[in-house]
Amino acid sequence: MSVAGNALFVSDQNGMASYLDNGTTTIFGTTTYQEYLTSQRWHLVSPPVSGASIDVYYDIYLKEYNEPTDTWTYLVTPTTMPMNVGQGYAAWASDDYTGSTTVNYRGSLTNSNITLNSLDFTAGAAKEGFNLIGNPYPCALDFNSNWSLTNMSGWMVIYDNGIYRGISTDGTPYNGKTDGIIPPTQGFWVRALNASGSITIPASQRLHSNQVFYKEAKEFEFPIVRLETEVNGYNDETVVIFHPESTIGFDGYYDLSKFENVEEAPQLYTMTLGGNYAVNYYGSDYEDRIVPVGFKTLHDGLYILEASTISNFDSETGIYLEDLKTGTLTKLTDNPQYSFSYESGDDEHRFNLHFTKSSLSISSTQLYGMDIYAYQNTVYVKNPNLLDGYVVIYDVMGQAITKTQMNKEELIEIPVDRLGYYFVKVNSGERTLTEKVFLK
Numbered sequence: 001m002s003v004a005g006n007a008l009f010v011s012d013q014n015g016m017a018s019y020l021d022n023g024t025t026t027i028f029g030t031t032t033y034q035e036y037l038t039s040q041r042w043h044l045v046s047p048p049v050s051g052a053s054i055d056v057y058y059d060i061y062l063k064e065y066n067e068p069t070d071t072w073t074y075l076v077t078p079t080t081m082p083m084n085v086g087q088g089y090a091a092w093a094s095d096d097y098t099g100s101t102t103v104n105y106r107g108s109l110t111n112s113n114i115t116l117n118s119l120d121f122t123a124g125a126a127k128e129g130f131n132l133i134g135n136p137y138p139c140a141l142d143f144n145s146n147w148s149l150t151n152m153s154g155w156m157v158i159y160d161n162g163i164y165r166g167i168s169t170d171g172t173p174y175n176g177k178t179d180g181i182i183p184p185t186q187g188f189w190v191r192a193l194n195a196s197g198s199i200t201i202p203a204s205q206r207l208h209s210n211q212v213f214y215k216e217a218k219e220f221e222f223p224i225v226r227l228e229t230e231v232n233g234y235n236d237e238t239v240v241i242f243h244p245e246s247t248i249g250f251d252g253y254y255d256l257s258k259f260e261n262v263e264e265a266p267q268l269y270t271m272t273l274g275g276n277y278a279v280n281y282y283g284s285d286y287e288d289r290i291v292p293v294g295f296k297t298l299h300d301g302l303y304i305l306e307a308s309t310i311s312n313f314d315s316e317t318g319i320y321l322e323d324l325k326t327g328t329l330t331k332l333t334d335n336p337q338y339s340f341s342y343e344s345g346d347d348e349h350r351f352n353l354h355f356t357k358s359s360l361s362i363s364s365t366q367l368y369g370m371d372i373y374a375y376q377n378t379v380y381v382k383n384p385n386l387l388d389g390y391v392v393i394y395d396v397m398g399q400a401i402t403k404t405q406m407n408k409e410e411l412i413e414i415p416v417d418r419l420g421y422y423f424v425k426v427n428s429g430e431r432t433l434t435e436k437v438f439l440k
Contacts, residue, residue, distance in 0.1 A: 009138060011036040011102060016184050018139040018208045021111055032104050033138050035185045037093040039100040044159050044187030045091045046134020047083045049107030055079035056103050061092040065132040067120035086114040086201060088132035088187025110136040114201040119192040129192040135182045139206050143180035145169045148200035153191035154253045162262035163234055174256060174279050175237050193252040223286055225319060226309035227268060231297045234265030239279040240291055246281035248399050250274045254281040266297045271349055272397045286355040290398045290423050293351040300343045307336040320354040322434060372424050374437035379424055381412040389428030396421050
């Protein structure tokens with residue numbers, strides 16, 4: 001089909017135009033697709049046409065991401081510098097120049113598959129393998145299992161008004177992103193797992209963003225805990241999932257590394273030797289596991305941490321939240337909300353999640369009369385009341401590395417052959433004490 005004359009696809013504060021064709025429509029004349037930018041905030045953007053240059057964003061700040069150095073480069077001159085189809089950029093419309101405004105893309109609308117083979121991967125980089133790409137079409141796009149991913153993570157992450165949200169190809173949601181819809185001209189993050197990572201953005205997954213689109217959140221079949229909190233109207237969450245195809249270490253396809261939200265928002269994540277995770281997959285064995293949880297924010301105050309999802313665990317397993325600052329222990333399977341105060345300078349490692357069939361009750365060291373400490377490569381447990389039980393030492397990924405019986409000795413010495421942080425849990429009957437130590 002041929003269309004004579006100019007074509008204008010209008011966007012404003014009420015929404016963006018959506019155009020989808022089967023590759024046989026030809027528009028004679030000038031084709032213009034508009035993108036609306038709200039002032040004083042960053043937008044992740046991507047061109048829906050071929051032939052666009054950076055002068056589309058004249059008087060608007062525009063920058064691109066550099067994965068090797070985890071930095072941004074502002075794009076200013078020459079104004080004829082081309083914008084790459086399928087690449088993502090960040091744009092900021094300032095009140096000093098344009099205020100909220102529309103930009104006009106002119107060129108040939110994209111309507112075919114886009115394959116990105118030259119994705120960045122720099123071993124050891126701060127955001128190793130993360131690439132900012134974008135929806136190359138003048139309509140919405142659905143991220144799902146129909147995408148062709150080679151040596152890639154299974155996650156897509158968008159930036160939504162200061163908060164990062166994501167979804168995996170199998171529909172696992174993170175931080176409120178319960179569908180795979182990527183709006184037109186929207187930039188988003190993906191992750192290459194090595195230097196051979198590639199992704200094909202399929203034209204077959206285009207759809208109209210203004211159509212009625214209903215999609216329920218994924219129904220989970222594996223054990224899962226989802227922790228959420230809110231600060232200043234911003235929400236954040238972290239997720240722990242026990243999956244038989246995962247391991248205790250980094251699983252490139254499953255695990256999602258933490259992106260930090262704007263400073264005014266909360267930052268909630270699990271902590272591992274490999275970094276902080278938004279979504280952390282473990283193997284299927286959750287018994288007696290400890291998962292470190294980090295929290296930080298700019299503002300002192302009283303906050304609530306809620307286990308909004310706890311499902312698919314056996315009925316005998318209790319899930320406990322330990323507040324390392326106060327020593328408070330909350331059984332989330334009985335009470336999914338925990339209130340806590342936060343002050344600037346608090347240790348980011350604020351909580352531990354415990355998964356156990358034992359009945360935990362964490363008390364102070366004075367109650368037990370016990371003292372747990374480390375010197376050089378040895379963990380010591382002072383046991384003046386000559387209690388019996390056992391001592392388990394966990395690494396920071398929550399894996400038990402040794403278990404030692406406590407047979408009424410006054411002092412238990414446990415050598416550890418690797419330096420670093422560890423959790424030491426002493427269990428005597430129904431009484432449990434956990435401490436964090438550092439071997440150096």
